[in-house]
Amino acid sequence: MTGRHVLIADDHPLTLVGLALAARAALPGIAVDSAASIGEAERVIAQRNTGYKLVLLDFVLPDARGFSGFLQLQHVLGNTPIVMVSAHRDRVIIEAAKALGAAGFLSKSLPLDEMSAALRRIAEGETIFPPSDTSSADAQSARDLISTLSGAQLKVMLALADGRMNKQIAGDLDITEATVKAHLTAIFRKLGVNNRAQALLAMQPLLGDAAAPS
Structure with missing residues (x-):
């Protein structure tokens, strides 16, 4: 169900007000829910049983x-x-958002009318991202590789990029260390690498400095 609600997750009150104005201008009659953290957003989603049209x-x-x-x-x-x-309009972040399946990437500095126009188009099924240099063979290759990972494998890969060890990843994702190891084995196979450092290097064009092995 798409519902007649929009959820905005942002911890800056003024930005939240601006995004809510843009959402209401884009989708007249829409109701806006808000959250200041991922945890709060999950609680709001659990309480809302009619679904969301969009999430910002x-x-x-x-x-x-x-x-x-996001994941x-x-x-x-x-x-x-x-x-x-x-x-910010960091190319690496934009490309990663696109690869991970975001519906769009919008700058907070967009004027209200441009923001609302973009949200209207996204609500109608378009994807909107700022122009970026997508000619990089490395970025294209990394996007192709990351698209082969399952949702669970992607979560483990991003946790790996954050520098977390197996025990931390298991705790954060509420899975066993054995499951983490199984996911890592599958990730290495799909990326054509042999270890964590090589996996991080393969993903660095999309994940930036966070994926640089220490």
């Missing part, structure tokens, strides 16, 4: 690292379009 997600939230928050909400929401919003 701040890339930087206090309880998220990298794309971990958590994506898992909970299924096919609901999630639009990343950010104060």
Whole structure:
């Protein structure tokens, strides 16, 4: 169910007000729910049984690292379009958002009319991302590789990029260490690598400095 609600997850009150105005202008009659963290967003989603038309997600939230928050909400929401919003236009982040299945990537600095126009188009099924240099063979290769990973494998890969060890990954994802090891084995096979460091190097064009092995 798409519902007649939009969820905005952003911990900056002024930005939240602006995004809510843009959402209401884009989708007249829409109701807006808000959250200041991923945990709060998950609680709001659990209480809302009519589904969401769109979710606007701040890339930087206090309880998220990298794309971990996006992946958590994506898992909970299924096919609901999630639009990343950010104060920055980092090419690596934009390309990763696109590869991970975001419905769009919008700058917080967009004028209200442009923001609302973009949200209207996304609600109608379009994907909207800023122009970026997609000619990089490395970035294209990394996108192709990451698209072969399952949702669970992708979560483990991103946790790996955050520098977490198997025990930490298991605790964060609520799975066993044996399951983490099984996912890593599958990831290495799909990426054509032999170890964690090589996997991080393969993903570095998309995940940036976070994926640089120490």
